[in-house]
Amino acid sequence: xxxxxxxxxxxxxxxxxxIPDGTQGQVGESLxxxxxxxxxxxxxxxxxxxxxxxxPGEVRTPLRLPAGARGWREAHLDPVRGMTIGPIxxxxxxxxxxxxxxxxETLGEVGKxxxxxxxxxxxxxxxxxxxxxxxLSFEQPSELTRTRVIRSVAQAHARGLRxxxxxxxxxxxxxxxxxxxxxxxxxxxxWVQSYQRFVLFWADVAQESGVDMLAAGVELRSWVTTSxxxxxxxxxxxxxxxxxxxxxxxxxxxxVDDTLILSELDVIGINAxxxxxxxxxxxxxxxxxxxNRVAQQVAELAERYERPVVFTEFGYTTRKDxxxxxxxxxxxxxxxxxxxxAQARAYAGLLGSMKGVPGFAGAFVWRMYADITDxxxxxxxxxxxxxxxxxxxxxxxxxxxAFADPPDPFGLLAFTKLR
Numbered sequence: 001x002x003x004x005x006x007x008x009x010x011x012x013x014x015x016x017x018x019i020p021d022g023t024q025g026q027v028g029e030s031l032x033x034x035x036x037x038x039x040x041x042x043x044x045x046x047x048x049x050x051x052x053x054x055x056p057g058e059v060r061t062p063l064r065l066p067a068g069a070r071g072w073r074e075a076h077l078d079p080v081r082g083m084t085i086g087p088i089x090x091x092x093x094x095x096x097x098x099x100x101x102x103x104x105e106t107l108g109e110v111g112k113x114x115x116x117x118x119x120x121x122x123x124x125x126x127x128x129x130x131x132x133x134x135x136l137s138f139e140q141p142s143e144l145t146r147t148r149v150i151r152s153v154a155q156a157h158a159r160g161l162r163x164x165x166x167x168x169x170x171x172x173x174x175x176x177x178x179x180x181x182x183x184x185x186x187x188x189x190x191w192v193q194s195y196q197r198f199v200l201f202w203a204d205v206a207q208e209s210g211v212d213m214l215a216a217g218v219e220l221r222s223w224v225t226t227s228x229x230x231x232x233x234x235x236x237x238x239x240x241x242x243x244x245x246x247x248x249x250x251x252x253x254x255x256v257d258d259t260l261i262l263s264e265l266d267v268i269g270i271n272a273x274x275x276x277x278x279x280x281x282x283x284x285x286x287x288x289x290x291x292n293r294v295a296q297q298v299a300e301l302a303e304r305y306e307r308p309v310v311f312t313e314f315g316y317t318t319r320k321d322x323x324x325x326x327x328x329x330x331x332x333x334x335x336x337x338x339x340x341x342a343q344a345r346a347y348a349g350l351l352g353s354m355k356g357v358p359g360f361a362g363a364f365v366w367r368m369y370a371d372i373t374d375x376x377x378x379x380x381x382x383x384x385x386x387x388x389x390x391x392x393x394x395x396x397x398x399x400x401x402a403f404a405d406p407p408d409p410f411g412l413l414a415f416t417k418l419r
Contacts, residue, residue: 061162061212063244065266069302069359070405072267072310079404080310080362081397082117082164083110086369087139088377099151102371107159109372113391114398117212118156119164119312119364120149124198128173132182132190134198138170146205153209162212164364166250166312167202169218178221178252192231196238203242213246214239215312219271221255229260236264250312262305267361269312270298276323276349287323287345291353295360302359308405309359315366315383316346316390323349336381344389351397360404365394 065071072079085106088097096102098120110118122145123138136142153163169177182188199216206214216239217224217232224232239247248269251259256270276282276290302309316322317329320337323346354360368384369377378384385391397403 061246063246065246065308068306069308072308072359072361073405077361078116079360079406080117080364081115081403082119082362082364083113083115084119084121084166084313084364084367085110086367086377087121087123088370088374093374096371096374097148098145098370099148099155100370102373103152104155106368106370106372107156107161109386110368111159111161113395116160116398117162117164117362117364119166119367120152121166121168122149122202123168123170124195126169126171126177126180128171129175129179129181130183130187131180132187133194134169134191136198136201142201146201149205150209153211157210163209164213164215164248164312165202165206165211166215166218167199176219178219178255180220180222188228192228192235196235199235199239200242203239206245207243211243211245213248213267214243215269216247216249216265218250218312219252221252224249224251224261225255225258232261233264236261248310248312256301262307265307268301268305268307268309270309272311272314272350272363273327274350275325276346278324280321280324282321282323284345284349287349288353290323291349291351294350295353295357298354298360299357307359308361310361311363313366314350314363315385316343317381317383318343318388318390319381322346333381336379338381340389343385344393347385347390347393347397351393351403354404355400356402356405358405362404 061077062075066074068074085098085103107118124134124136125138126134138145149165153165156163169180171177180191182191195217203214205211216236220232223229236247246266248265248267249259249261250269250271251262253270253272253274256262256268262268272294274290274294276294277286279286298309316326317333317336318338318340319333320339320342322339322342326346351363354363365385366383368386372386385394
C-alpha cells in the first residue's frame, strides 16, 4: 500500500522519493509535504509554540480586527491551527470531561501536534425541529458545565492556547438543527427568546473567562438565510453587549453564500464539510481539484464581505471515499471500509489548497475528545485523526509558517495601502 501511494504521488509530480513497502507511517508525511509545496507565498517569522507556552501572558487576541478580508493577517495573528475538543459530560463517565485530568493531558497532546487554538463545545438541548425552547442543561446542570468550561479556558490559556467557544444545539429527535421550524410565528418568537437566553448565558461565560472568540450559533439555516434573519442580527447586537471579543457564526458549507448575517461578524465561520469529489476511487488530481474549488470559493467570500474566513469545523471520517460525503457520521454508514489513507489524502487535498489563500484565517479540526485516550466515543472509522495517518498531515501542516493567509508582522500590507 505504501509503495502504491508513493507511486501515485510521484506520477502526479508531487513526490520524488520512495516509501518502502510496509513503511506506512511515512505516507502522511509525503502527503503533507506535497500539500505544503504549492504556494510561493514567502514565509514570515512568528512566535514559536514553545515561546507562547513559556510566556502565555504575551498571547493576546484583539477585540476587533482591521477592516477588510485580510484583517486577521493585518492584526499580526497566526492562522488558526485549531482542534475541536469534544465534551464527555455524561454521569456514566465521570472525571473525563472538560477541566479533568485527562483533559489536561489532551491539551498537552494537541499542543504537541502544533495546534495553537482549541474549540470547546457547549450544548443546549432541544426536543425536535418544532420546539420553541432550549434547555441550558445537557447531561449535567448548566452551572456545573459553566464552572468546568471556565476552568478549561484557564487551562488552555496557561498552555498558550487560544479558545473558541461554540454554543451548539442538540436535537433529541435526531433532526438537524438547520431544520428548526417552529409551527407558527408565535412559537418562532418564543424559540428566539429561548435561544437568546441560551447564547447570552454562554456569552457571559466567554466574557468572564477571557475566551478569544465566540460563535453566535451553528448551522441555523432556517433562521439566518430567511426572512427571520433580522431577529438574529438583533441578537448579535445583544451578544456584543455581553461579550467584547471576536464574534463568528458557523454556517454550513452549502448555505454560507445565502447567510444574511455575515456582515455583522468579525470572522465568517464555515463548517467546511465540502465534498472534494463525487467519483469513487478518485485520483489525487481529482481530490486536489476539489480542494482548489473550495479555496476559490473561500477567497471570493472573504473579498465579497471584507471579512476573514475560518473553518469552524472541518474533518473526514476514516473510510474509503471519505471526501464524497464527509458530513456523514459513523453511525450513518453501516458497514465501512476503514481507510486511513483516504482520510489523510482528504486532509492533504483540502489543507494544501488553502495555503496562502487571501482572507483564509485557518481551521479547526473536527474532532478529538476531552479524554484523548478514550476510544469508546466513536468507531475506528470516525472523524478523530488521533494516531492515524491524517495526524501526520496535520502536524506537518501546522508546522508550516505560511499555512493559510500568514501574518503580516511588519505591517507591509498597511504600508502598501498607504502608498
